[in-house]
Amino acid sequence: MKATGIVRRIDDLGRVVIPKEIRRTMRIREGTPLEIYTSGEGEVIFKKYSPVEEMGQSASQFAEALYKAGGMPAVICDKDHVIAASGIPKKEILERRVSPMVEDSMNARRVISYRGESSDKILAIEGVDRYTLVCYPILANSDVCGAVLFLSDGKNGVSSELLEKLAEAASIFLGKQLEDE
Structure with a gap:
């Protein structure tokens, strides 16, 4: 302290x-x-x-499933920090702060989808050199609680309809889980 x-x-x-x-x-x-x-x-x-942080192990397992289904690094975060990740070294990313642009997107309930314009690249996590492919806010009881993100794989990457649908389904599911707690 x-x-x-x-x-x-x-x-x-x-x-x-x-x-x-x-x-x-x-x-x-x-x-x-x-x-x-x-x-x-x-x-x-x-x-x-952070109600998302309370999910702990479930969020980690969900990130793993998203990574396997989408083939790109998957991250689950609350409104400030990374809670769970898969497809990227955990010690590199866990508990790091989300970037101000991702935070603003969550607060505005806006989806981020990177389609290949270099001017549209948004770094996802402070201190991590990977940009956001998809960011979908998690809503529970009509409050923003966090987001589901897919990140670039370190080389290249653009959003796809599959990644967008996976992120949307994951955010809806996690939001329902948080409402039921």
């Missing part, structure tokens, strides 16, 4: 303001769900809540 040097007081209603700089850095917006943890040492920890 890293100290920020910022001290805030609790108001008479029990609220504390998270400073703007921290909200911006951590990508916390109005309405972002936060999970609250406590420790025996008197610490109170706020963590962004």
